[in-house]
Amino acid sequence: MSVSLPPFADGVNLNLDELLYYKQHTVHWLPPAKSLWSQQLGQHQSRQLGRGMDFSEVRQYQAGDDVRSIDWRVTARTGKVHTKLFTEEKERPVYIYLDLSSSMNFGSTLMLKSVLAAHFTALVAWLAAKGKDRVGAIVDTGEALFECKATASSRGVLHLLNLITQHHDYRRNVTTQQNFKPTLETLRRLCPKGSEILMISDFSRLTEQDRDRLAHLRVHNSVRLIHVHDPLEQGMTQYRGVEQVTSQNRSLWLDFSSSRARDAMKAHFKRSTDELEHFAQQHGMTFLSLSNDRPLLSQLTRS
Template sequence: MSVTLSPFADGVNLNLDELLYYKQHTVHWLPPAKSIWAQQLGQHQSRQLGRGMDFSEVRQYQAGDDVRSIDWRVTARTGKVHTKLFTEEKERPVYLYIDLSSSMNFGSALMLKSVMAAHFSALVAWLSAKGKDRVGAIVDTGNALFECKATASSRGVLHLLNLVTSHHDFQRNVTTQQNFDGALDAIHRLCPKGSEIIFISDFSRLTQQDKERLSHIRVHNSVRLVHIYDPLEQGMTQYRGVEQVTTQTRSLWLDFSSARARSAMKSHFKKNTEQLEAFTQQHGMTFLSLSNDRPLLSQLSRS
């Protein structure tokens, strides 16, 4: 089965037209459609971006209460029927952390990981604007941060996407890498409590200290992690030669003709991904994983 890129895209360079393309596809996830987050193994019951109903409290059932809101756990524990109360959700600004660092500027298949990150950012930004939510971003090139304040207009989304495109190709050859500290500081400063914060990255620079800070951010905000990966990181490739691979801290030669080497890559990738997903579940975050070997829309459920 042939796999093709979305219109205007070449998988390496980034332009505004390929990000404008996603504006027309927001209809698939606008209310009352299913959230783009709800497809992941059913482990998270997440609201769609935008306003809805927030849980308020549990109290004893009263005549006229909606029976669909009965809290059966509390009812069983107390022996008396209790119901959940909800209040209207206040406006929730959406902030995107978009990783364009050197590890994201890699792709062995259809597109660079950074291009996939930009495509997903565009879809969420347009979806937020359609839902009348303010959306902003922090673009991280690995050695510099660029901020876009949250606005609720199409013009604001265009500014955000222009910021992404302008720093995507310009930073292609930058190898100096900072950790997530600066980005997390910026998020703490920019995002008011109650924000929807979406981290889009391969998380190769994420440390244990960063995870602790993320868990603190989660106390007052909704946090989602979107993991972008390349099949080569799993040892999945038809190439059977020897290549040099360089990370932030070291350089090594990998023999892709060795089944053992490919299996070791797969095991390493699986372990890291499972640890990241377990961390998100432990702290009530949403985890979404996207591969750069398929177009974005083919990986998102529209049902």
């Protein structure tokens, strides 16, 4: 089955029209529908982006209370019907980290990883704006960080999308790149406690020290990891030749005609991805994996 690119996209370059396209699709994840996250993560409970309702207290049931809010555990323990009270959650700003470094400028099939990451950023930014939430961002080229001030307006989203198109460069090939330390220190400085932080990356530059910093950031904030990958990283390809592959630290030749070599790539990918997902679960972070061989919306459940 053939897979087509989204409207206005060529899979390599980025333009404003292809990011504006996602504005019309936010309706699928706005209340009263399920949140984007709960639909992707099955039965696991997850907040909407931005404001919602926070638990306040439990008190004895009074006439007119919503029976759906009855706390059955307390009711069973006390022998008297009790209900939960909720208050409106305070402002919960959304901060997006978008990785546009060299490792993201790769795509073996439909589009570059950086393009898919930008599409997801656009969808989340439009969702936040529709929900009247402030959204800010950090765009990382691997050489420099570009900050986008948090605002609660469509104009702020447009500024962010223009920033992304300005700094997206598929020709960028930096051999020496920063780890995540500057990014995480910047997020810690920018984000007030209680922020919603989304990190969109392939996480190839994430070190053990970075994981410690990320876990510390999670103490006072909600953190979501969106892992973007390419099928070739799993050894999935129809190509059966020999190709030179260069990373930040080394260069080697891979024989894609060898099933052993492809299986080794698949095992390495699974091991590293499982480790990242386990780390996320261990620290109460949402983990979502997206592949750049399919359009974004086809990978997100909307029903």
